[in-house]
Amino acid sequence: MALLDLLKHRKSVRNFLGRPVEREKITMCLEAARVAPSACNSQPWRFVVVDAPPLKNKLCDAAFSGIYSINSFCKMAPVIVVVISEKSNFLARIGEMFRGTKYYLIDIGIACEHFVLQAEELGLGTCWIGWFNEKAVKSVLNIPQRKKIDILIALGYYDREKLGSEHDREPIDKIASFNAY
Numbered sequence: 525m526a527l528l529d530l531l532k533h534r535k536s537v538r539n540f541l542g543r544p545v546e547r548e549k550i551t552m553c554l555e556a557a558r559v560a561p562s563a564c565n566s567q568p569w570r571f572v573v574v575d576a577p578p579l580k581n582k583l584c585d586a587a588f589s590g591i592y593s594i595n596s597f598c599k600m601a602p603v604i605v606v607v608i609s610e611k612s613n614f615l616a617r618i619g620e621m622f623r624g625t626k627y628y629l630i631d632i633g634i635a636c637e638h639f640v641l642q643a644e645e646l647g648l649g650t651c652w653i654g655w656f657n658e659k660a661v662k663s664v665l666n667i668p669q670r671k672k673i674d675i676l677i678a679l680g681y682y683d684r685e686k687l688g689s690e691h692d693r694e695p696i697d698k699i700a701s702f703n704a705y
């Protein structure tokens with residue numbers, strides 16, 4: 525698929541099929557994330573792929589209960605990818621300090637979108653998940669509490685028929701201009 529078609533084809537999936545996802549496909553998505561650019565080539569990420577059903581269920585129960593239960597649809601997803609925001613390298617951190625820009629979040633965003641788009645190309649659905657019980661995720665996966673987890677990705681096969689058709693987005697003339705603000 526041409527890139528723009530792929531971008532327009534992708535939509536957040538919140539209704540997954542039970543079918544397990546092949547490790548080779550997950551690895552391709554990880555490879556797509558691996559080659560993402562990052563400030564000072566810092567690569568401040570680590571991906572923990574949770575696809576073992578008992579652990580995945582335990583993770584979802586912990587991550588999406590109480591005030592986070594709006595995301596409990598993730599329990600249907602056969603794979604949850606936990607993205608740990610690792611410490612950036614020295615140069616990137618110096619840059620962050622001087623510019624007041626969280627480069628590491630930009631980096632994580634790009635890497636995750638690479639992952640998501642590769643998944644889309646493989647016929648897999650994803651949903652970015654920013655609303656979850658971070659502390660509980662760390663406890664279940666024995667990730668040190670001092671680490672930061674900014675985002676999860678739910679991944680799995682899905683039924684395209686159950687997705688809406690249109691993207692709800694602002695028109696180009698509202699979000700961009702040439703040669704002036």
Ligand SMILES: Cc1cc2nc3c(=O)[nH]c(=O)nc-3n(C[C@H](O)[C@H](O)[C@H](O)COP(=O)(O)O)c2cc1C
Nearest residue numbers: 534535536537538595651652653654655656675691
């Ligand atoms: C950083 C980020 C966090 C998000 N967190 C959630 C979330 O916690 N739960 C959810 O259902 N969708 C979440 N989304 C998905 C957005 O709601 C979705 O991308 C947006 O509404 C546009 O719809 P589309 O992805 O289908 O084009 C998140 C997306 C991003 C980029």
